[in-house]
Amino acid sequence: MGHHNRHFSGDRYAAAGVWGTPTSTANFCEEDYAITLYIAEFINTLTNLAYIYYAVQHPGPRRRVRRSPNGAWDYTAPHWTQPDFFAVSLWVLGILSLVFHATLKHATQYGDELAMLVLAGALLQGSWGPQSRAAALVSWSTVVAASALYLRTGEILHQVYCFQSMILVAGIRTVYLMWGLKKAEAAHEAKGTKDESGKITAADALRNWLTSLATLAFAYFLWHIDLEACGLLRRMRTSLGLPFAWLLELHGWWHILTALGASMYVQLLRELSYE
Numbered sequence: 001m002g003h004h005n006r007h008f009s010g011d012r013y014a015a016a017g018v019w020g021t022p023t024s025t026a027n028f029c030e031e032d033y034a035i036t037l038y039i040a041e042f043i044n045t046l047t048n049l050a051y052i053y054y055a056v057q058h059p060g061p062r063r064r065v066r067r068s069p070n071g072a073w074d075y076t077a078p079h080w081t082q083p084d085f086f087a088v089s090l091w092v093l094g095i096l097s098l099v100f101h102a103t104l105k106h107a108t109q110y111g112d113e114l115a116m117l118v119l120a121g122a123l124l125q126g127s128w129g130p131q132s133r134a135a136a137l138v139s140w141s142t143v144v145a146a147s148a149l150y151l152r153t154g155e156i157l158h159q160v161y162c163f164q165s166m167i168l169v170a171g172i173r174t175v176y177l178m179w180g181l182k183k184a185e186a187a188h189e190a191k192g193t194k195d196e197s198g199k200i201t202a203a204d205a206l207r208n209w210l211t212s213l214a215t216l217a218f219a220y221f222l223w224h225i226d227l228e229a230c231g232l233l234r235r236m237r238t239s240l241g242l243p244f245a246w247l248l249e250l251h252g253w254w255h256i257l258t259a260l261g262a263s264m265y266v267q268l269l270r271e272l273s274y275e
Helices: 042-046 049-057 085-103 106-126 133-153 156-191 202-228 230-240 244-248 250-274
Strands: 065-067 072-074
Touching: 042 085, 042 250, 049 085, 049 250, 085 106, 085 250, 106 133, 106 156, 106 250, 133 156, 156 202, 156 250, 202 230, 202 250, 230 244
Parallel strands: none
Antiparallel strands: 065 072
């Protein structure tokens, strides 16, 4: 059962917060306004800083600098260029999700869920490379169409299906890119030459891809536990008391782990598609 049809409302301080009684259709297991009357879900709000952290920490692809005397590319200096659309999408998601969890209003919920479509659009475009104008046109047209459909109907499943479809296509394209990298390595090996382009190896790409998927899958697992076992989690938090109870705010861990997993996926797409 997903967050489109499970709601945890009626908390003792829910009507006392400065943002008013929550009106969002999604309301998670963290008790509303339990820590401060200025933030509806305290941990779920703060953990969105993870998206912003990774957006700032890795804003764009490494610059390529010629290294003498052999003229090979050096990816180690200088460090990073200006933010790319990957970083901007993570930053937008972090900000809008933070605002949503801080207020739990229906309007800010739309912002959070539309920001997810923006991130999916960035992954979709990035899987074809930033140089492709056709990919950019198709990706962002899809984001606009999916956003318009969701805003028109208000049906969360429309947002979910559009988001998942874009992620699936980006995932299939990522596999294709890794397969192409493996073929290129095999061609170099057959010729007895060495690839000195500085690109990631096929083995490293596969390992990074699987690590990012495992991180995202574990985050999704925790998200469902937070939904399905909320009563048990709340009783355990009461027994533990603060600050240890915060460790059982599993939706907060969903934010941290999805930020980490998405950042790893973004880094992989940069390596595969930018070069």
